[in-house]
């Protein structure tokens with residue numbers, strides 16, 4: 078038996094598979110792709126991305142925007158006849174992609190995710206004005222102005238805090254996070 082772990086096995090490990098490789102049970106029925114509300118924006122549909130993983134097409138999968146466009150709606154997961162957790166697969170691919178620092182140039186998802194995680198580690202709270210620069214400049218001028226207008230209205234109505242805040246017992250929160258995600262370089 079070969080000691081080299083395949084891409085499909087690596088991804089199965091990230092899915093915390095208790096036995097076998099769940100992705101290998103995919104029958105390529107296409108229910109996931111047919112039910113996915115954002116499949117039209119993806120480079121490859123969920124069905125195809127699973128086929129590519131099973132065929133060991135690691136570079137092509139990591140270059141894809143598919144998992145960054147996933148809206149985590151779980152439609153595919155509840156409808157899959159093979160009980161494959163496709164939503165969790167999309168999360169696993171995001172984690173893997175950031176872990177390996179391999180993703181398509183110009184995607185908003187990786188930068189946004191990193192900013193979000195750093196912010197949560199530092200304060201325990203989400204604060205939109207810190208997150209906005211990771212995506213707002215990729216919009217056209219008109220959309221950018223609409224975003225700014227929307228944010229100003231929320232601010233004036235008190236729905237957006239003026240200053241960022243921190244949770245109590247942040248040190249304990251960080252300790253807990255450190256048990257579930259690698260914190261190196263993020264603090």
Ligand code: SF4
Pocket residue numbers: 102103104105106107108109110123124127156157158159160161163
């Ligand atoms: S719905 Fe399930 S079995 Fe069908 S293609 Fe998608 S992952 Fe494979």
Ligand code: SF4
Pocket residue numbers: 109112113114115116123146147148149150151152153154163164167
């Ligand atoms: S969970 Fe993601 S991949 Fe599945 S249907 Fe929803 S958006 Fe599509």
